[in-house]
Amino acid sequence: MGKDRERGQISAFDFAVVRQAFQQSVWEQGIAEGRWPDHAKRLFQQLTDEGADDDMIGHIIAR
Template sequence: MTCRTFARISLFDFDVLREAFRNSVLDLRIAEAGWEDHDRMLVETLADEEPEDDLMPRIIGR
């Protein structure tokens, strides 16, 4: 399976983003309804770029 997103972000960075997302959702007690907004903010902050649409569901785990 080829993923356009992985050409722009390393697997290591993806793993870091996903773990940061999971930890922050638990620590901040963010309801599932707010996960997408939180994920977008987290990627923009940590990766310093706008996340691609196919990246966000992968980080969230959907």
């Protein structure tokens, strides 16, 4: 993902990619809803090389 951002920020496009990847991986892997926050944090880290705060995770896992 793009590295032309300030530390701790991602573009709206990158966020949409992370959210779509999260939704698809939850569906494909059958991840229980109780494990979604941890899964979202790991996925976000893997895709962006950044950490995500709780608000960001909340937006990723929102229905």
